[in-house]
Amino acid sequence: MAKKKGGKKGGNKKGGGALGDLLKKKEEAAQEAAAAPEPEPYTKADVVMHSLKLIETYKKATGEPLLTGLDISTAAKALYEADFLLLSHGSGDNPHFDYANKKALEVFEMTWAQMQETPSSKSAADAAEIQEDRRRALAQAETDGVCKGYSGLRVSTSGREFRIEDGVIWTLLGADDQKVGQAAFVPKWKFTDEPDDEEAGEIAAPTHADLEAAEAAVAAQGEKIRELKSQGLGNKDPDVLAEVELLLEMKKSLEELAEKMDA
Numbered sequence: 001m002a003k004k005k006g007g008k009k010g011g012n013k014k015g016g017g018a019l020g021d022l023l024k025k026k027e028e029a030a031q032e033a034a035a036a037p038e039p040e041p042y043t044k045a046d047v048v049m050h051s052l053k054l055i056e057t058y059k060k061a062t063g064e065p066l067l068t069g070l071d072i073s074t075a076a077k078a079l080y081e082a083d084f085l086l087l088s089h090g091s092g093d094n095p096h097f098d099y100a101n102k103k104a105l106e107v108f109e110m111t112w113a114q115m116q117e118t119p120s121s122k123s124a125a126d127a128a129e130i131q132e133d134r135r136r137a138l139a140q141a142e143t144d145g146v147c148k149g150y151s152g153l154r155v156s157t158s159g160r161e162f163r164i165e166d167g168v169i170w171t172l173l174g175a176d177d178q179k180v181g182q183a184a185f186v187p188k189w190k191f192t193d194e195p196d197d198e199e200a201g202e203i204a205a206p207t208h209a210d211l212e213a214a215e216a217a218v219a220a221q222g223e224k225i226r227e228l229k230s231q232g233l234g235n236k237d238p239d240v241l242a243e244v245e246l247l248l249e250m251k252k253s254l255e256e257l258a259e260k261m262d263a
Helices: 011-035 045-062 075-080 102-108 112-116 128-144 208-230 238-262
Strands: 085-089 097-100 146-155 161-173 179-186 188-191
Touching: 045 075, 045 085, 045 097, 045 146, 045 161, 045 179, 085 102, 097 102, 097 112, 102 112, 128 146, 128 161, 128 179, 208 238
Parallel strands: none
Antiparallel strands: 085 097, 085 179, 146 161, 161 179, 161 188
């Protein structure tokens, strides 16, 4: 009896190996995708369209541009990276944020994803008077279309309180002129736990070394003027007049320095 020939050795193994390689490549691709950084929000089509709506409605509400020199192809990026706070929320009784630019995310200490999950009412402390102040401003913007010069207290997600100044709140209208949300532009803000400008800018008392340095500078300036005159320049020569004016300013500063030391 003839011996039955067997099938090709390793056939199943080869097929299984190819499938295994394919699955491995898919897994590696998924891992790479997960590890890849999230694209910047302003690159997404819906954010681009919303950014253009913010620009358009702000101009309509205030008569002023939100940013100047904008190009439609770079407007979303410029708005996101601008050095002011810009946020918006949708409509409804307790709307969530649907936009915040980079500076706003930093100040409120939120990520883009966290922002989208946060009711805009949480941008202010829970105290009744603070929430009522916020509601009044939003109501004015809804009635008049815009609320300018707004100032009030806000709070970051970590609990840091800050005051916003000269804010503009305006209502976002859809194609049928129905309210679809509201937005806020804030050019100035300051955390309440930071020192006041006067405290931050307080100058240390002058020392004897400061006084001696100022006296030496005055003497050197006087010598410079004498040198110019030795070259034949008169008191009314422009170069001499300029140096004399500088000498007088330096003498005045020296007197003020001496007064501070005596105080």
